[in-house]
Amino acid sequence: MNRFEKFNPLALEVKDIDSKNRIVQAYYFSAGTLDTDNDIIEPGAYAKSIAERGPKSSQPRIKHLFNHWDAAGVLMDLEEDKKGGYFTSKLSRSDIGRNLLLMYEDGVVTEHSHGFEVVNSHISTVEGKDVRHISEGVLWEVTSLDKWGANHRTPVKSIEERNFWATKINALVDALKKGKYTDDFFEVLQIQLMQIQEMVRTFEPDVKSTPPGEPDVRTTQTEDYSKILFNSKN
Numbered sequence: 001m002n003r004f005e006k007f008n009p010l011a012l013e014v015k016d017i018d019s020k021n022r023i024v025q026a027y028y029f030s031a032g033t034l035d036t037d038n039d040i041i042e043p044g045a046y047a048k049s050i051a052e053r054g055p056k057s058s059q060p061r062i063k064h065l066f067n068h069w070d071a072a073g074v075l076m077d078l079e080e081d082k083k084g085g086y087f088t089s090k091l092s093r094s095d096i097g098r099n100l101l102l103m104y105e106d107g108v109v110t111e112h113s114h115g116f117e118v119v120n121s122h123i124s125t126v127e128g129k130d131v132r133h134i135s136e137g138v139l140w141e142v143t144s145l146d147k148w149g150a151n152h153r154t155p156v157k158s159i160e161e162r163n164f165w166a167t168k169i170n171a172l173v174d175a176l177k178k179g180k181y182t183d184d185f186f187e188v189l190q191i192q193l194m195q196i197q198e199m200v201r202t203f204e205p206d207v208k209s210t211p212p213g214e215p216d217v218r219t220t221q222t223e224d225y226s227k228i229l230f231n232s233k234n
Contacts, residue, residue: 013026013027014026014104014109014110015027015086017101017104017105019101019105021090022073022090022091022092022093022097022101023076023088023089023090023091024073024088024089024091024100024101024104024144025086025087025088025089026086026087026112026144027083027084027085027086027112028084028085028086028087028112028113028114028142028143029041029084029085029114030083030084031043031080031082031083031084031085033084034126034131038129038130038131038132039131039132039133039134040131040132040133040134041084041085041134041137042133042134042135043080044080045134045135045136045137046078046080046085046116046137046138046139047080048136049062049137049138049139050062050078050139053138053139054075054078054139055074055075055076055077055078056077060075061140062075062078062139062140062141062142063075063140063141063142064087064089064141064142064143064144065115065141065142065143065144066096066100066143066144066146067143067144067145067146068113068115068141068143070096071092071094071096072089072091072092072096072097072100072143072144073089073090073091073092073097073100074089074090074092075087075088075089075142076088076089076090078139078142085114087142089142095182095184095185098182099181099182099185100144102175102178102180102181103146103175104144106171106174106175106178107171107174108146108168108171108172108175108189109144109145109146111145112142112143112144112145113142113143113145114139114140114141114142114143115139115140115141115143116137116138116139116140117137117138117140118134118136118137119136119137119138120134120135120136121133121134121135121136122135165196168196169193169196169197172189172193172196173193175189176189176190176193
């Protein structure tokens with residue numbers, strides 16, 4: 001087991017966005033639910049860590065990052081409710097903080113994760129699989145994810161996934177058209193869009209199975225994205 005671990009991203013809701021004051025509030029873990037790594041974080045698993053190292057402690061050490069790497073903002077609070085753990089952060093005035101706020105507003109960033117190390121855990125068997133229950137951990141960072149999607153060699157396998165990524169495609173196209181990001185970040189968004197399109201390209205559902213009003217990824221957004229990128233910067 002590595003000392004420092006990262007959870008898979010979670011499609012948890014953003015609780016609130018205050019654009020004027022650059023404050024965002026969002027969940028970073030779901031309490032008591034099984035994730036794709038076969039881990040379950042028990043309620044209160046990070047309570048001791050937050051008390052000792054959180055934003056209200058005498059020595060704040062827990063960070064708010066972007067994609068587990070870049071400093072995104074200053075944590076104001078770390079709380080937990082019935083759904084799980086959530087953070088409140090004031091985004092920085094840097095390009096990263098500015099772009100991240102725009103991505104929240106545009107619906108591009110919808111998923112979050114966190115970095116941690118396990119202190120106490122136990123294993124149980126659920127439906128023939130070993131599941132790790134984490135009862136105590138040290139929280140190092142919470143992170144906002146723009147999420148590159150899945151590797152293009154891993155195709156979408158269900159209509160639900162297809163509909164989710166079709167929505168993501170539309171959000172990215174809208175973000176590219178608005179033209180408020182820095183030039184370098186436009187290129188990042190364009191690459192994201194291409195990655196997601198390639199990921200869903202091989203999925204061929206029966207047309208009749210597509211719910212009314214839902215976009216079909218086989219025909220959604222066929223514009224020249226290089227033109228969108230170019231026009232957005234001028």
